[in-house]
Amino acid sequence: MGRIPCCEKESVKKGQWTPEEDHKLSSYISQHGTRNWRLIPKNAGLQRCGKSCRLRWTNYLRPDLKHGQFSDAEEQIIVRLHSVLGNRWSVIAAQLPGRTDNDVKNHWNTKLRKKLSGMGIDPVTHKPYSHLMAEIANTLAPPQVANLAEATLGCLKDEMLHLLTKKHIDIQFQSPAPAPATVNNNNNNNSKHEEHDDDTIEKIKIGLSRAIIQESPETRMTPSNKLPWESSNGASSANFPGFHYALPSFGHEGEGGSPWSQSMCTGSTCTAGEQLQSKMGVDENGDECSGEKDGRIMFSGECELWDLPSNDLMNPLV
DNA sequence: AAGCATAGCAACCGCAACAAT
DNA sequence: CATTGTTGCGGTTGCTATGCT
Numbered sequence A: 001m002g003r004i005p006c007c008e009k010e011s012v013k014k015g016q017w018t019p020e021e022d023h024k025l026s027s028y029i030s031q032h033g034t035r036n037w038r039l040i041p042k043n044a045g046l047q048r049c050g051k052s053c054r055l056r057w058t059n060y061l062r063p064d065l066k067h068g069q070f071s072d073a074e075e076q077i078i079v080r081l082h083s084v085l086g087n088r089w090s091v092i093a094a095q096l097p098g099r100t101d102n103d104v105k106n107h108w109n110t111k112l113r114k115k116l117s118g119m120g121i122d123p124v125t126h127k128p129y130s131h132l133m134a135e136i137a138n139t140l141a142p143p144q145v146a147n148l149a150e151a152t153l154g155c156l157k158d159e160m161l162h163l164l165t166k167k168h169i170d171i172q173f174q175s176p177a178p179a180p181a182t183v184n185n186n187n188n189n190n191s192k193h194e195e196h197d198d199d200t201i202e203k204i205k206i207g208l209s210r211a212i213i214q215e216s217p218e219t220r221m222t223p224s225n226k227l228p229w230e231s232s233n234g235a236s237s238a239n240f241p242g243f244h245y246a247l248p249s250f251g252h253e254g255e256g257g258s259p260w261s262q263s264m265c266t267g268s269t270c271t272a273g274e275q276l277q278s279k280m281g282v283d284e285n286g287d288e289c290s291g292e293k294d295g296r297i298m299f300s301g302e303c304e305l306w307d308l309p310s311n312d313l314m315n316p317l318v
Numbered sequence B: 001a002a003g004c005a006t007a008g009c010a011a012c013c014g015c016a017a018c019a020a021t
Numbered sequence C: 001c002a003t004t005g006t007t008g009c010g011g012t013t014g015c016t017a018t019g020c021t
Helices: A019-032 A040-044 A050-061 A072-085 A089-093 A101-118 A129-139 A142-166 A192-214 A235-239 A272-280
Strands: A291-293 A296-299 A306-309
Touching: A019 A040, A019 A050, A040 A050, A050 A101, A072 A089, A072 A101, A089 A101
Parallel strands: none
Antiparallel strands: A291 A296, A296 A306
C-alpha cells in the first residue's frame, strides 16, 4: 500500500548527470517546455525519474542561472532575509536573480553559517551569543541557569571560545580548576576528546566570568556603542560590507515581556503570524512597528534589528 | 607520495501544498 | 468534498576536489 512511486525505481538511473543526458534534457525542454515532468524523461529518451529531471533543469541547466561565486551584496541579502524568514530558501532565492534555492542553501550551510558563527552571531537567531547567554540568565531562575548553561556550553563551545578570544578575555587556566561536576564520571572510558571538551567548557566558564566582571551592565550593549562582537579592527564589517545589525537595547526593567520574546521574531522560530505582523508594520501589541520608512522596509518586532532598502527586493515576500 | 580530513556541491528523499477530476 | 496526481520545498546524503599531516 502507500503512495505510488513517481517512477519505476528499478529502471531509473541515479547519480551524476552526463553531458549527453544534459543535452537530451535541454534540447527537449527548449522544444516542448517543462509541462508534466513525469513524461519528460520518457519523451526525451532519458532513463531518469521526472523529479530528477526537474531538479537537474532548475538547479543546473536553466539558461538564466548564475554559476559563479556569490557576491558580497548577494551574501548580505541572504543573511538579512534569513534573519527574518529562516530556512525558506526558495523565498530567499527569489530575491537573487540566477540563484536557486539549492545554491542558496548550500552557500548558507558551507560558508555563511560559519562566517556568522565566527563573528559571534548565532546563525539561527541572528543574535550575538553574548546576548543569548545574557537573555537566558535574565529570564531564568539561578538553578535553571546553571543547568541550561551546562548543556548549552557543550553545544556552543567553539563559538563561545571564538567570541571570548575576540573580546581579548583571558581564557587560559591560571591554576588548575576543579573538574566540573558533570554526570560523566566514568573513570575508565574517558576519551581524550571528552577531556578536551571538559577543558574547553571550563575555559569558557572562566572566560564568561571574567567578561561579566569586565563589563558592567551599564556599559554593555548600548546602541551607540560599537557592536559588541565587532573586533577592534572592524573585521566583521569587512566581511559583510555595509551589513549592519542594529541591536535592540537590553531591556531589563519596565518593559512588557522578556527581551528574548520581544526579539525572537527574527528567524526560523518566528511564527507566520509574527512575521505577518512585522510585514504589516505592527508588533504583537498592534502598535506601529515595522513597515516602510524613509524608503526602506523595516523588519522585525524590534523595528531596529535590520532594515533593507525596498528596492533591494526583487519579488514580493510571501 | 600516501592517507586522512574537510569543504563544497550536486543530487536524492520524503513530505506538504496545490491542482485537477 | 474526496481522491489522485503533480510540483515545490527543505533536509540530508554522497561524491569529488582540495588541503593537511
